[in-house]
Amino acid sequence: MDKKLRSFMIYAFLLILVIGAFAVLFSYVYRFFTIDIYNRILTILIILSVVIMVAVALAMLSIFAAVKSRKVNALMFVPVRLGLKLVMPFALFVTDILKRDKDMIRSLFIDINNLFVQAGDIRKSPEKIMLLLPHCLQNSECTHKVTGNINNCRKCGRCCIGDILRMVEETGVKAIIVTGGTAARKVIAGENPEMVLSVACERDLAIGISDVSRIPVLGVLNQRPNGPCINTTVDVRLLREKLDSILLVPEIARKGKD
Ligand code: SF4
Structure with a gap:
């Protein structure tokens, strides 16, 4: 039998068993309860x-x-x-x-x-903070492969990745551009940061925050002037503010503002 069909049949059979168990339970209650x-x-x-x-x-x-x-x-x-x-x-x-x-x-x-996250002990040193970015922030016509390695960005100014890379170089946090939620979860599991600062749309951020409940995730919403998932952007100043609020070393946090 086809593998998918077999697993469906197993789940259907389990459901019948559970409903049957309830039927037996209710019959017992009906028969003996006063x-x-x-x-x-x-x-x-x-x-x-x-x-x-x-x-x-x-x-x-x-x-x-x-x-x-x-x-x-x-x-x-x-x-x-x-x-x-x-x-x-x-x-x-x-x-x-x-x-x-x-x-x-x-x-x-x-x-x-x-x-909730900001109410706790959130200040961390840069190497313990991960900045997680969606690949839709990159200009769709850019030929440089920044997914997985933001350092490939040439800071040409056609999208916000260049400004974010400058911020990353100033502060020393690790930034990773991912293609989606599964890749994000994989990166977090592999790098095991103590704090995640994540940019994404409402849906991806809400799901990501719920999924990664063991690590505090601070979320910043992206902006979508061209519709979802293409040439999106983010308020880099707001992102910097959020990053400063979680950086342990004040000099690093101040550096970008001076
Ligand atoms: S800023 Fe970087 S990622 Fe954006 S278009 Fe220029 S080179 Fe590509």
Whole structure:
């Protein structure tokens, strides 16, 4: 049998087994449970619902306060994290069903993640910081292969890669241009940085931040004057500000501003 068809059949069979197990469980409940046990189960479910409602309300308030005050304090850590893990996926699910703009929710997710990251001990020496860039920042007519090696850029000024390379040379951080999310994950796994400063669109950044949860990722959104994935750009001054905020050595952080 075809390999793909065989794996589909295995998953379908597993699903039948799981549904069958539930059918057996419900039959058991129907046969042996008394009205008193039903009432207890309902009481537990009611309490659980109230606890979840209170937790989500706390997460909502904490995220609101964090965005308004532009900082996450120690008391907000747990509810903000809960909001990122629980409320954001739900909000994305609902916007998907309603066919609304998901990038707004993703952008908020990235903003809150950045506040969350900046609330911790984030200053690192340059060699521990990785600057991750999407290849769509490069001018599409450029013939120099900067993917994988940004030093091949000739700083001709036709795209922002040249300015970013200057920033990289000044600060000593490692910068890598990648072709997509899979390549980004591979590079992070191979280099094992302690902090990632990443440029990407809302979708790629939100997915990347969720995927690389063990390493703090500070996100900067790209700009797309020519539509998605071609000749995109980034506010290099904003990128420099973000980099300065995570560099351990103040002289390096100041150098670019002098
Ligand atoms: S700045 Fe660098 S990457 Fe951009 S077009 Fe010029 S040589 Fe190519």
